[in-house]
Amino acid sequence: MIDSARRPLVVAVLVAIGAPAHAQDNHFNTHQFGSRSSLYGGAVVGGVRDTSATYYNPGGLAFVENENLAVNASVYRAGRLSLEDGAGTGSALRSSPVEQFPAILSGVLLFDDLPGHALGYSLLTRQRFTVSTTGRVDDVRNVINDAIDPGSEDFIGQVSIRSDLNELWGGVTWATRLGAEWGVGLTTFLALRTQDLGYTVSARAVGNPSGAIHSTNASVDTDFLNLRSLWRLGVSYGTGDTRLGVAMTTPSLSLYGKGTVFGDFTVQQIDLNGDGTADSFTANDRQHGLDASFRSPLALSFGIEQRVQRWTFALSADVHFEQDPFKVMQPEPGPFLRPSGSFSVDEVTETLRVTYETKTVTNAAAGIEYVFSSWLRGVFSIRTDYSAKVEKEPEDGSIRLGLAESDLLHVTIGVLLEDKNEDGVTKEEVSIGLTYSYGREDTKQVVNFATAAESNMLFGVPDSRDIAYDVVGLSIGYTRYF
Numbered sequence: 071m072i073d074s075a076r077r078p079l080v081v082a083v084l085v086a087i088g089a090p091a092h093a094q095d096n097h098f099n100t101h102q103f104g105s106r107s108s109l110y111g112g113a114v115v116g117g118v119r120d121t122s123a124t125y126y127n128p129g130g131l132a133f134v135e136n137e138n139l140a141v142n143a144s145v146y147r148a149g150r151l152s153l154e155d156g157a158g159t160g161s162a163l164r165s166s167p168v169e170q171f172p173a174i175l176s177g178v179l180l181f182d183d184l185p186g187h188a189l190g191y192s193l194l195t196r197q198r199f200t201v202s203t204t205g206r207v208d209d210v211r212n213v214i215n216d217a218i219d220p221g222s223e224d225f226i227g228q229v230s231i232r233s234d235l236n237e238l239w240g241g242v243t244w245a246t247r248l249g250a251e252w253g254v255g256l257t258t259f260l261a262l263r264t265q266d267l268g269y270t271v272s273a274r275a276v277g278n279p280s281g282a283i284h285s286t287n288a289s290v291d292t293d294f295l296n297l298r299s300l301w302r303l304g305v306s307y308g309t310g311d312t313r314l315g316v317a318m319t320t321p322s323l324s325l326y327g328k329g330t331v332f333g334d335f336t337v338q339q340i341d342l343n344g345d346g347t348a349d350s351f352t353a354n355d356r357q358h359g360l361d362a363s364f365r366s367p368l369a370l371s372f373g374i375e376q377r378v379q380r381w382t383f384a385l386s387a388d389v390h391f392e393q394d395p396f397k398v399m400q401p402e403p404g405p406f407l408r409p410s411g412s413f414s415v416d417e418v419t420e421t422l423r424v425t426y427e428t429k430t431v432t433n434a435a436a437g438i439e440y441v442f443s444s445w446l447r448g449v450f451s452i453r454t455d456y457s458a459k460v461e462k463e464p465e466d467g468s469i470r471l472g473l474a475e476s477d478l479l480h481v482t483i484g485v486l487l488e489d490k491n492e493d494g495v496t497k498e499e500v501s502i503g504l505t506y507s508y509g510r511e512d513t514k515q516v517v518n519f520a521t522a523a524e525s526n527m528l529f530g531v532p533d534s535r536d537i538a539y540d541v542v543g544l545s546i547g548y549t550r551y552f
Contacts, residue, residue, distance in 0.1 A: 097478065098369070098390045099433045099455040103174040103194050105501035105547030109484040110437035111451035113384040115373025116306070116315040120549065121176035124192040124243040127315045127373070128255025129306035131190045131245035134178050136495075137552045173545065188255075190243035196261065197237035204230045207519040213275050213528060215341050218348050219282050223275035227519035227528070233267040241302075253306040261300060261322065263364055265471070266293035271517055273528035284339040284348075286527040290469060292424055294329025294362035294399060298322040311377035319369040327362030329399050331469075333422045341524045352408045355422060360399045367393040367428065382439040387432065390458060395427040398471065423468035428458035439486075444494075447486040449503070455480055457511075476509035476539050484545075501547035509539035 102108040104122025115127050123130035176192035207227040214223055238261070245255030268291035275284040304317035336352040343349075373386035401422045435453035442448060455478035484503030488496050518530030 096428060096457045096459040096475075097455050098431065098458065099388070099435075099453060100478070100480075100507075101173065101195060101198065103192075104176070105499055105549050106449075106486060108173065108545050108547065109449040109451060109482055109486065109501055109503045110384055110439075111435040111453035111480060111482050113373065113386040113435035113437040113451060113453070114375070115304075115317055115371045115386040115388075117308075117313040117373065117375025117382075117384055118306075118315070121178050121190055121192065122174065123245070123255070123304070123306075124176055124190040124241050124257050125174070125194060125239075125302070127304035127306055127317045127371070128190070128243045128245055128257045128302055129253040129304035129317070130315060131178060131188045131243055131255050132186065132247045132253030133306065133308060134180070134188055134190075137178055137180050173547075186247035188243075188245045190241075190245065190255075190257070192239070192241045192243070192257075194239050194241075195237070196239045197235055197263075199233065199235045202232040204228070205516075210278070211522075213522050213524065214277070214284050215344075215346065215524060217346050218339070218341060219275075219277040219280055219284065221278060221280075223277055223284070225273070225275050225519075225522065225528075227271075227273045227517070227522060229269070229271045229517055231269045231516065233265075235263075235265045235267075237261060237263040251307055251309050253308075255304050255306075257302045257304075259300050259302065260325075261298050261366075263296045263298070264294070267471075268292065269516075271529060273519065273522060275528065282339065284524075284528075285336070286338070286340060286529065287334065287336045288529075289332075289334045290422070291332040292329065292399070292422075292469060294327060294360075294364075294424075296324060296327035296329075296362050296364040296398075298324045298364055298366070300366065313375040315371075315373045317371040319366075319371075321368050322364070322366040324363045324365060327364065329360050329362035329424075330356070330358045331360065331399055331401055331422045331424060332356040335421075337527060340527060342527070344525060353406050353421070354408065355401065355404060355406050357401045357404075357422070360401065362399050363396065364398060364426070365393060365396055367391045380441040382437075384437040384439075385434070386436075387434045389432045390428070390430065392430045393426070393428040393458075395425055398424040398426050420468060424471065425468045426471045427460050429460050431456045431458045444490065445488050447488075449482070449484050449486065451482045453480050453482075454478070455507075475513045476511040476537055478507055478509040478539060480505055480507045482506075496551055498551065499547075499549040501545070503545045503547075505541075505543040505545065507539065507541040507543070509537075511537050513537045 102112045107114045107122040118126045118130040119133050174194040179189045210222050211225050212222045239259045241257045241259040243257040247253050270289040272287040300322040301320045306315045334354045338350050339348040341348050369390045371388040375384040433454045437451035439449045457475050459475050482503050482505040487500045489498040490496050512534045515532040515535050518532045521530035522528045
């Protein structure tokens with residue numbers, strides 16, 4: 071039985087070990103869409119004149135002169151995510167994901183009876199991230215109070231983390247010309263987000279020669295699906311060789327969501343507070359069919375594009391504003407600490423609560439294009455991708471989505487190939503691009519088995535370490551004009 075005097079200690083343990091689950095969803099500028107727009111790194115808010123305008127600036131769709139269908143066919147990404155000493159000295163956490171996924175399918179319809187109007191549609195992969203990593207420590211050390219288990223113990227510590235995030239946006243755009251130089255458009259998006267993340271951290275000390283087992287374990291698994299709506303309004307202006315644009319994305323509106331959360335926390339024969347008495351307890355719950363909510367914040371984008379003979383120069387900037395904390399999933403009160411009947415407790419509502427929040431971030435992109443010939447153009451671009459992670463951990467010990475502390479830099483180089491008819495009108499366009507993404511940051515270790523002790527549940531005291539992010543991606547796009 072767990073006596074009432076030890077309840078604050080037990081609750082503190084649950085809060086401490088209930089926090090390490092994270093997923094990378096704190097970047098807004100990682101993926102780009104469309105044949106030309108992806109090569110420009112998204113620096114097209116001012117100058118976009120193809121079907122990717124449904125995302126970047128719906129007002130630019132009003133200037134599309136021919137019906138077309140565009141497919142940014144596939145994005146292949148291979149990379150390395152490494153946290154040195156992520157589980158303690160000499161125990162790195164590494165992941166080398168290889169991904170292939172479609173980026174965007176988009177098109178536009180024009181109407182003879184409605185000159186100056188355009189109807190666009192798009193289906194794009196707004197977010198995609200998968201990571202899986204493990205770490206292990208196995209050695210002999212004295213981590214258990216000799217009054218409980220004299221001598222050294224065989225110590226085994228393990229950590230496993232996985233995350234799978236996928237968010238698809240489907241949109242319908244209506245755009246219209248306001249005179250010869252202005253265009254305005256509005257896209258209605260439905261966003262379908264699925265996210266699955268979990269972690270397991272375990273530590274065992276086996277008495278030598280007693281054979282007594284002292285252990286701690288923390289496992290969390292959560293997954294959810296959410297459907298939400300949002301709108302993007304854009305205004306585009308073009309005169310001569312100069313183009314300007316501004317766009318706004320509204321905060322999203324959650325429409326439907328369901329999810330599951332599971333947690334298991336066990337302490338066996340560990341003297342947590344140094345009073346010479348070994349503590350043992352377990353806390354376990356799984357709740358299925360919970361309502362799942364998700365929100366994305368207000369965003370503003372600005373862009374300019376200038377042509378100078380064979381050269382085109384483009385700049386864009388976007389601001390994603392702060393997203394206040396909110397509950398993604400809220401478990402119902404119920405039995406959590408065991409043995410049951412020790413006392414009435416509903417810490418499950420805090421320990422397994424899933425939350426999310428972001429800070430305001432501003433990103434910029436710059437692109438340069440050069441026309442080599444009537445059928446070949448080269449493009450170079452660079453863009454920032456700052457993390458929106460809120461550094462302060464949740465005070466209630468809830469599971470907060472979002473690790474991704476690294477500020478990223480993406481560099482892209484590519485070519486556009488065009489096939490034109492006898493009149494010089496483009497019939498087909500193919501884009502091929504190569505992107506290198508780079509990030510370095512100090513971040514907190516997941517666990518630190520090097521400093522394992524009973525007072526920290528054998529998980530150690532996490533310290534700061536360098537995290538490295540290196541990814542190379544290949545994008546291929548195709549546009550057919552009718």
